[in-house]
Amino acid sequence: MSETKYMNPYLAGFLLGLLLLVTVFITGRGLGASGAVKSGVVAIVNTIAPSHTDNTHFYKEYFEEHSGNPLKSWLVFEVIGVVIGAFISGLISNRLKFTLEHSPKITNNIRIITALLGGALFGFGAQLGRGCTSGAALSGMGVLSAGGIITMLAIFGGAYAFAYFFRKLWI
Amino acid sequence: MAPLVPDIIGNELNFIVAILIGIAFGFILEQAGFSTSKKLVGLFYGYDFTVLRVFFTAGVTAMIGVIALGHFGMLDLNLIYINPTFIWSAIVGGLIMGLGFVVGGFCPGTSICAAGIGKIDAMIFVGGSFLGVYAFAEGYPLFEGLYKAGNWGSPRIFEIMGMSQALFAFLLTFMAVFAFIVTTKIEEKVSGKKNPEFLPVKLYASLAVIAVLIGISAFVLPNRQEYIINQASNDTKLSSFNPGIMTIDELAFRILDEDQKIQIIDFRTPEQFKEINLPNSVNLSIESMFTKDAIQMLLTNHKKRVFVADDEVTEKKAAFIAEKLGFDEIYIVPGGLNSFKDNILNFKPSATVNSKQEADTYTFREKASKIIPKIIEENKLKQTPVKKETKRTLGGC
Numbered sequence: 001m002s003e004t005k006y007m008n009p010y011l012a013g014f015l016l017g018l019l020l021l022v023t024v025f026i027t028g029r030g031l032g033a034s035g036a037v038k039s040g041v042v043a044i045v046n047t048i049a050p051s052h053t054d055n056t057h058f059y060k061e062y063f064e065e066h067s068g069n070p071l072k073s074w075l076v077f078e079v080i081g082v083v084i085g086a087f088i089s090g091l092i093s094n095r096l097k098f099t100l101e102h103s104p105k106i107t108n109n110i111r112i113i114t115a116l117l118g119g120a121l122f123g124f125g126a127q128l129g130r131g132c133t134s135g136a137a138l139s140g141m142g143v144l145s146a147g148g149i150i151t152m153l154a155i156f157g158g159a160y161a162f163a164y165f166f167r168k169l170w171i
Numbered sequence: 172m173a174p175l176v177p178d179i180i181g182n183e184l185n186f187i188v189a190i191l192i193g194i195a196f197g198f199i200l201e202q203a204g205f206s207t208s209k210k211l212v213g214l215f216y217g218y219d220f221t222v223l224r225v226f227f228t229a230g231v232t233a234m235i236g237v238i239a240l241g242h243f244g245m246l247d248l249n250l251i252y253i254n255p256t257f258i259w260s261a262i263v264g265g266l267i268m269g270l271g272f273v274v275g276g277f278c279p280g281t282s283i284c285a286a287g288i289g290k291i292d293a294m295i296f297v298g299g300s301f302l303g304v305y306a307f308a309e310g311y312p313l314f315e316g317l318y319k320a321g322n323w324g325s326p327r328i329f330e331i332m333g334m335s336q337a338l339f340a341f342l343l344t345f346m347a348v349f350a351f352i353v354t355t356k357i358e359e360k361v362s363g364k365k366n367p368e369f370l371p372v373k374l375y376a377s378l379a380v381i382a383v384l385i386g387i388s389a390f391v392l393p394n395r396q397e398y399i400i401n402q403a404s405n406d407t408k409l410s411s412f413n414p415g416i417m418t419i420d421e422l423a424f425r426i427l428d429e430d431q432k433i434q435i436i437d438f439r440t441p442e443q444f445k446e447i448n449l450p451n452s453v454n455l456s457i458e459s460m461f462t463k464d465a466i467q468m469l470l471t472n473h474k475k476r477v478f479v480a481d482d483e484v485t486e487k488k489a490a491f492i493a494e495k496l497g498f499d500e501i502y503i504v505p506g507g508l509n510s511f512k513d514n515i516l517n518f519k520p521s522a523t524v525n526s527k528q529e530a531d532t533y534t535f536r537e538k539a540s541k542i543i544p545k546i547i548e549e550n551k552l553k554q555t556p557v558k559k560e561t562k563r564t565l566g567g568c
Contacts, residue, residue, distance in 0.1 A: 006210075009224035010351075012203035016225060017232025019195050024237055025245075026188055028174030029252040031196055033280035034300065041304045058311035077186045079283055081193015086287030088194070089201035100291040101207060115292040118275015119282065119299020120306065122268050126279060127307040128318060129264020131254060133278040136261075138226065140254045142233030144339065146328045147256030151265045155278075156214075158269020163215035166273045170212050 004093035020142045027074070030139020034126035036079035038062075042070040075135075103170055114169055129154070172463045173246040197284050206285040208276025208292060215273055217361040220354040227347040235382070238340055244395040247463040258321035275299065348379065396461045403457075403491045414490040415502035417477055419511045420532060422504055423539040426450060426546060436468070438480040438489050439508070449479070450550040457485070460492050469493060475500050482507040515539050 006012075023031055042062050046053045053059035066073065090096040102111035126132040129151045131140070137155055140148010176185050203225045204210045213219025240246035272278060277285060277296045285293030307314065323331075329339035359365055402408050417425075425433050426449060435452035437444050444454040459465050469476065476493070478486045478501060486503040493501050504511060518540035524530045 006204035006221070007199075007202040009203060009221045010228050012199055013225040013228025014232050016196075016199045016203070016229035017236065019192065019199060020229060020233040021236035021240075023192050024233070024251055025173045025175070025240065026180060026192075027176045027185060028250050031192070031280075033278075033283060034304070037279060037297075037300050037304050041301055041308060044301075045305070045308070056308070056311070057315070058308040072186075074185060074189045077189035078193035078196065081190040081195075082197035082200070082280065082283050083193075083287040084190070085194035085197025085199075086201040086206060086284040087197075089198045090206070090288030093202070095201070095206065095288050098289040098291060101209065102292065103209075111292055112295055115275050115277075115295040116299040116302070118271045118273075118277065119296035119301075120303035121271030121299075122275060122277070122279060122296075123271075123300030123303025124307050125264045125267030125269075125271055125303070126300075127264070127304055128260045128314060129268060130257065130260065132268065132280065133226075134280040136254055136265075138230060138233075141230035143237055143251055143253050144234060144327045144329060144336065145254040145256070146323065146326045146331045147258075147261050148254040149328045150256065150258065151254075151261045151268075154262045154265020155268045155272065158266035159215050159272040160269070161266075162270045163212075163273045167216065169274070170209070170276070171216050171218070 003095050016138075017142070020139060024139075024142060029074075030135065030142055031078070032075045032131065032135035032139065033079060033082070034123065034132035035075040035135055036073070037123055038127065039070045039073045039076050046070065106169055110169070125155075172244070172466055173240065174250055174463075178463075178467065196280075197287055200281060200284040201288060205281040206288050206290060206293070208285070208290075211278075211281060212273060212276050217357050219362075220358050223354055224351060227350060231344050231347050234340055234343065238336060242395070244461060247461075250463055253325040253327065255325045256321075256323040257319065258323060260318045260320065263317060271303075344383075399492055399495045400457070402495070403488045409484075409487055409491060412487065412491050412494075414478075414487065414494070415475075415500070417475070417502040417504055419504060419506065419515055420535060420539075422477065422479075422511065423515045423536070423543060426543055427539060432474055433477050434474040435477045435479060436489075438478060438485055443481075447547060448550070450546055452479070455489075457489055457492065460489065460496065466496065469496070469498050475502055477502045477504065479504055479508050479511075481509050516544060 020031055023029070042053070042059060045059065053063070062070070087096070100108055100111060102108065106114075122132065126136075129136055131137075131148070131151065133152075133155060136148045137152030139145075141152060176182070176188075180188060200206065204221050205225070210219050210221055214222040237246065237248070237251075241248040268278070275282075275296050277293055279297075279300055282293045282296040282300070286297055311318075327336070329336050332339065429450075433451075435449050437448060437452045437454050438457060439454070440456075441454055444452075448454070453468050455465050455468060460469075476498065478490050478493070480486045480489065483503065483506055486507055490501045490503050506514075515536055518533075518536045520533060520537060524533065
């Protein structure tokens with residue numbers, strides 16, 4: 001069976017916007033992703049080296065702002081949902097498949113390195129910028145937050161500015 | 172009134188809501204094609220603008236929805252999370268994320284989505300993002316200065332630009348539609364394929380026209396809050412409005428009786444309220460009557476709501492607004508607290524007594540003038556009732 005076509009982007013965007021609206025209406029906050037990664041990192045470090053988290057500034061600040069288990073946070077549950085939702089969607093549209101996707105012009109190894117590096121940069125930048133494309137840019141635009149929109153412009157502006165230098169990875 | 176968390180939906184149930192919202196989020200992202208890096212980076216090389224279409228449509232939809240819900244008084248915009256603005260970390264962090272985008276081909280949300288359908292590169296990207304966060308955490312003392320520099324608070328974008336929310340929303344919407352048309356042309360050139368279905372035409376255009384018409388009508392009409400306050404400030408409207416009456420003597424009697432069936436709502440300033448307040452009363456201002464907190468305060472069921480202020484006009488105005496907000500059992504005190512102070516608290520026996528009824532009233536007032544100040548004093552010692560304040564939602568990544 002072949003893959004189903006992707007949804008019309010405007011319809012998908014409309015649905016995504018409605019979902020964001022419902023999220024704000026119910027919870028008073030938007031969608032997110034990188035916040036769950038942060039909770040995950042704090043939980044891992046706290047489990048492996050609890051004395052380290054007690055003595056390190058970043059984790060101390062985190063525990064001052066959040067009480068209880070770092071994994072018991074809204075975004076962690078939301079991200080678990082994202083994995084389930086994507087899986088369901090992949091299942092109905094015949095897109096479930098283990099693949100390492102990359103441009104035919106680059107090798108698997110290069111793709112592994114760039115994916116790891118890109119993820120690291122994004123994770124780092126999302127901490128500095130207080131949110132990623134979901135939490136800062138999309139949710140920020142929904143509530144017209146100045147910070148969110150500035151971050152959004154910087155993300156896309158940055159991507160366009162750097163795109164030329166990495167064109168060999170994609171085209 | 173929304174947000175529904177934490178009063179209507181508890182914090183535990185909220186985790187279930189989180190999973191459900193997440194499922195919808197993941198499903199939509201995957202259906203939109205955000206589970207493949209090729210499609211995502213297409214935006215930056217001009218061969219596929221799906222990301223822009225989905226992202227802009229979603230942002231504009233949510234924005235209009237948030238504005239509309241706020242406009243019609245269904246969502247308290249003071250309680251929703253507005254991402255704070257730290258200008259330097261927003262720019263530098265954003266640029267680093269942009270670099271990560273073209274190098275890695277995903278962003279955190281889309282990588283988690285793509286990992287969900289088995290993309291190994293996405294799983295590696297997710298792993299990388301853990302390393303990135305870890306690096307930030309360990310190096311935090313180095314970055315803390317930049318992270319906390321340029322704190323602007325949590326302004327909304329249109330405030331910074333000095334325009335109204337409605338105008339900004341319009342401009343952004345038109346910008347989005349313009350971008351949809353232009354990028355579709357670019358895409359046709361770069362990829363050499365015609366994609367007529369991606370031009371926002373026909374159905375979408377007509378939907379957009381309807382939305383714009385609804386929008387215009389909504390913005391031309393004053394919002395609910397302004398409308399009600401305007402009406403309340405209109406003397407003829409106010410004079411034809413007759414709320415329940417609770418005389419100063421009845422109020423005094425109920426206070427002496429420690430009547431639990433009344434809720435006194437005090438519309439003086441917080442300073443005045445702090446100085447002296449009636450037992451079991453809460454402080455509220457006319458401006459704050461539209462917030463979720465105030466509405467919760469007014470939601471005391473099976474009680475007479477007694478509105479007090481120094482003067483009767485303020486009481487009447489507040490009562491008028493409360494009635495428009497759908498509350499009943501509202502009473503005002505003729506003459507206001509000024510009359511209550513003059514005739515009850517600082518009662519001076521009058522030389523002439525004209526009738527038996529007046530004599531009874533005076534006997535009562537004399538008794539009340541001795542006891543009520545004591546009750547007020549005791550109540551003050553008991554600590555003024557803690558004002559429940561709903562905090563802005565904490566959020567963010």
